[in-house]
Amino acid sequence: MSAATSPNYIGNVPPLWLGGAGLGIFRLSFVNADLVAGVLTVTHNLGIRYHVVAVYDDSNELITPDLVTDVDSDSLTIDLTSFGAIAGTWNVVVV
Numbered sequence: 001m002s003a004a005t006s007p008n009y010i011g012n013v014p015p016l017w018l019g020g021a022g023l024g025i026f027r028l029s030f031v032n033a034d035l036v037a038g039v040l041t042v043t044h045n046l047g048i049r050y051h052v053v054a055v056y057d058d059s060n061e062l063i064t065p066d067l068v069t070d071v072d073s074d075s076l077t078i079d080l081t082s083f084g085a086i087a088g089t090w091n092v093v094v095v
Helices: none
Strands: 026-030 039-043 053-056 067-072 075-079 090-094
Touching: 026 039, 039 090, 053 075
Parallel strands: none
Antiparallel strands: 026 090, 039 075, 053 090, 067 075
């Protein structure tokens, strides 16, 4: 299982569910090898659509991705093409 598909919830706490709507928080560390043509696919398994996504670079700075696409209720893609080959370990948080 690659880093981009393994569950990694904040504090190892799985998503919280309230009234059938997911209120989970998902965090993922990733490196350049996890990107395909500059795009990261994140399988968060939160079971809901339309998320707030934050991406932090290897200097822990919040960056703005080129595009975030909500694929379905359990996954999304993050386009980082304009950043070229990324250095170090980056992080993404999905709420």
